Amino acid sequence: MIFTSTQKVAFSFLAQAVLLLALYTSAALFGAVKFLSNDDSLALTLPYHQIGALANVLLNLAVLSGLLGGGVYMVTRIGADSALRYETLLVWTSRLWTLLLVLAFGAGMLGLLEGRNMLELLPLLDGGVFVVIVLVLANVALSRIWTPMVTVWAAGMALSALCTLVGMLPVNDIAQERVLTALAVYGSFNIAYPLAAVALGFWLMRRFSNVPQMWADMGVYNVSALMALAGGLLTAAMIVAPGVPSWPGNVALFAAPFAVLVFAAHSYRALADRNPTFTLAAHWFALAVILFLLGTGVVAVLNAVPALRQWTIGTRLSDLQTTLQAWAIMAVILGAVNQAAAELRGQNRRVT
Numbered sequence: 001m002i003f004t005s006t007q008k009v010a011f012s013f014l015a016q017a018v019l020l021l022a023l024y025t026s027a028a029l030f031g032a033v034k035f036l037s038n039d040d041s042l043a044l045t046l047p048y049h050q051i052g053a054l055a056n057v058l059l060n061l062a063v064l065s066g067l068l069g070g071g072v073y074m075v076t077r078i079g080a081d082s083a084l085r086y087e088t089l090l091v092w093t094s095r096l097w098t099l100l101l102v103l104a105f106g107a108g109m110l111g112l113l114e115g116r117n118m119l120e121l122l123p124l125l126d127g128g129v130f131v132v133i134v135l136v137l138a139n140v141a142l143s144r145i146w147t148p149m150v151t152v153w154a155a156g157m158a159l160s161a162l163c164t165l166v167g168m169l170p171v172n173d174i175a176q177e178r179v180l181t182a183l184a185v186y187g188s189f190n191i192a193y194p195l196a197a198v199a200l201g202f203w204l205m206r207r208f209s210n211v212p213q214m215w216a217d218m219g220v221y222n223v224s225a226l227m228a229l230a231g232g233l234l235t236a237a238m239i240v241a242p243g244v245p246s247w248p249g250n251v252a253l254f255a256a257p258f259a260v261l262v263f264a265a266h267s268y269r270a271l272a273d274r275n276p277t278f279t280l281a282a283h284w285f286a287l288a289v290i291l292f293l294l295g296t297g298v299v300a301v302l303n304a305v306p307a308l309r310q311w312t313i314g315t316r317l318s319d320l321q322t323t324l325q326a327w328a329i330m331a332v333i334l335g336a337v338n339q340a341a342a343e344l345r346g347q348n349r350r351v352t
Contacts, residue, residue: 003344005087006076009094011344013069014337016101020062021330023105027055047111053120054108059326060118060188061101064129064160066333067196068097068136071153073340074203075145085143093135100128116177118185118322119167126168133161148217149199152224156195163188175241182238189325190231190300194292197329198224198263200336201285205270207339208282219266226259230296237304242313249304256304260297264289279342280350284335288328295324 003011031051075084084090104125107113113120121129137157140150167184171177202220205211234256237249267289271282299321302308312318342349 005091006072006084007344009090010069010073010076011340012094013065013072014340017062017066017069017333018337020058020065024055024058024062027051027058031055050111053113056118057104057108057113057121061104063193063326063329066330067157067193070200070333070336071157071196072136073336074153074200075140075143075150078145078147078150084139086139089135090139093132096128097132100125100132116181119181123168126164130161130164133157148220149203152220153196153199156192156199159192159195160188163192178241179239182235186235186238189322190234191228193329194227194231195224197332198227200332201288204281204285204335204339208274208277208279209270210273210275211270223263223266226262230256230259234300234304243310246306249306249309252304253301256301257297260292264293278349279338281335281339284331284338288331291324291328291331295321295328299324
């Protein structure tokens with residue numbers, strides 16, 4: 001089978017996401033092992049804060065790479081010619097992304113990553129990430145393939161680019177640091193990434209189930225609107241100082257679980273009406289829904305409600321929220337990887 005350049009680029013993004021996920025898992029396990037023994041021979045050469053920063057960067061880049069690749073591949077399957085309009089630009093964008101990944105990993109190994117939690121990537125590399133996202137979005141926009149799923153995905157990636165810019169802004173005091181970090185980090189994990197993941201999820205529903213196209217088009221708008229509203233409330237709650245009454249956090253107590261439950265209800269219909277597709281896309285998607293229920297519907301609420309936040313702030317629950325949300329998004333991405341690999345090979349079978 002002959003692949004178009006667009007399909008090759010899409011699969012390259014997806015393959016790099018899988019590789020980054022493996023590297024993240026290794027870095028996270030290596031960092032955890034440091035707590036098991038007082039005799040750490042690498043305490044000076046690879047201290048915990050260095051490994052932790054590298055793990056955070058790898059996870060964020062894995063999510064971005066997967067969402068970019070999944071979105072580009074989704075567009076190729078919707079378009080008649082399986083190619084974006086400016087393939088040469090897309091190829092060079094992919095090469096720039098690969099260079100950024102190599103530089104980010106090298107910076108992590110050399111201990112050059114620093115800054116706020118989940119924002120450790122160097123400003124120069126952050127600028128490169130922003131450029132890559134904008135170039136991919138511009139290519140999709142110029143190709144004029146605007147379906148509901150592509151529109152929601154593009155909105156999520158555009159918000160991701162905006163959050164990347166916010167994360168690059170200088171910080172002058174603690175209050176400003178809290179606001180900018182909330183917008184950059186929680187804006188990404190609560191709003192931007194979930195929007196793009198929901199779009200990919202509904203596209204996957206059409207691949208592994210018999211749900212009608214019109215139902216999927218309406219569903220992706222309804223679910224994405226609810227998820228964006230819930231994510232906005234959760235993010236706004238993190239901007240407010242701990243211990244201060246916050247109406248966004250109180251509203252999020254009901255809005256976030258409701259939004260995720262609506263997503264789960266839509267997902268159940270698709271999972272209950274399967275077509276003869278034998279890929280693992282449905283299995284990964286089901287896992288993603290469960291992780292969203294835990295990450296956004298439970299842990300994020302515990303961190304946002306003012307009465308509970310004073311007890312959770314500074315604990316591992318803050319990290320658990322972004323980790324669960326990232327893994328939920330990665331589960332959707334792995335479903336897209338499985339589906340794309342099977343379709344590009346022309347084989348209706350499971351791909352592990």
